[in-house]
Amino acid sequence: MNITDNLRKIKDSLPVNVNLIAVSKFHPFEAVQELYDAGHRIFGESRMQEIDEKHKHLPSDVEWHFIGHLQRNKVKDIIPYTHTIHSVDSPRLLAEIAKQTEVQEKEVRCLLQIHIADEETKYGFSIDECKELLNKGEWKNYNYAYIGGVMGMATYTDDKEQVRDEFRKLKRLFDELKQEYFASDDRFSEISMGMSGDYQIAIEEGSTMIRIGTTIFGEREY
Numbered sequence: 001m002n003i004t005d006n007l008r009k010i011k012d013s014l015p016v017n018v019n020l021i022a023v024s025k026f027h028p029f030e031a032v033q034e035l036y037d038a039g040h041r042i043f044g045e046s047r048m049q050e051i052d053e054k055h056k057h058l059p060s061d062v063e064w065h066f067i068g069h070l071q072r073n074k075v076k077d078i079i080p081y082t083h084t085i086h087s088v089d090s091p092r093l094l095a096e097i098a099k100q101t102e103v104q105e106k107e108v109r110c111l112l113q114i115h116i117a118d119e120e121t122k123y124g125f126s127i128d129e130c131k132e133l134l135n136k137g138e139w140k141n142y143n144y145a146y147i148g149g150v151m152g153m154a155t156y157t158d159d160k161e162q163v164r165d166e167f168r169k170l171k172r173l174f175d176e177l178k179q180e181y182f183a184s185d186d187r188f189s190e191i192s193m194g195m196s197g198d199y200q201i202a203i204e205e206g207s208t209m210i211r212i213g214t215t216i217f218g219e220r221e222y
């Protein structure tokens with residue numbers, strides 16, 4: 001099967017409320033172009049240099065999603081063409097995105113990355129840190145950067161029940177935040193969870209955005 005068939009097969013299987021982010025990292029822009037020509041518009045990248053180069057080769061109506069760890073000094077460069085940043089993992093990063101979107105008068109949707117996995121990683125808010133950020137309330141003053149939901153990655157394991165529990169935890173947090181901070185804000189609506197190995201479980205547990213690389217493009221060569 002070619003990548004267009006892979007994409008179609010996944011898309012045809014999705015509930016209508018779930019969006020597919022085609023994660024094109026480590027694959028050439030021609031592969032993105034092929035899916036673009038087949039009508040797909042939403043692509044995800046996780047490395048700053050790669051998205052900065054790749055986007056130049058593609059039409060401007062591609063909806064670029066940044067999904068990797070983002071350094072604050074790189075924020076201003078990706079703002080002009082980035083639609084959504086899934087990986088907002090610190091108050092300082094959010095503040096920098098707010099500042100640069102203000103300067104550039106460019107709206108960017110931000111998802112708060114929550115650490116749900118049973119794995120050591122430097123990235124992502126704990127549930128308490130996330131609530132602390134929201135309680136402080138500075139985000140309410142941002143004009144161009146808005147919080148559109150949450151993102152999380154489950155533990156890389158064959159234990160499907162563990163993966164399900166972690167996705168449930170993220171869904172529960174989303175529901176709680178929605179009620180407590182965003183009840184009247186329709187833009188807070190996304191739960192970005194699910195990758196090639198676990199997206200079916202993520203959808204069952206309430207995902208609205210799945211981020212799929214390998215199942216569409218094949219294995220990455222690092």
Ligand SMILES: *Cc1c(COP(=O)(O)O)cnc(C)c1O
Binds near residue numbers: 212215
């Ligand atoms: C690479 C990546 C994906 C896609 O992973 P696959 O297993 O290839 O589908 C999804 N989310 C993030 C944050 C990634 O870095």
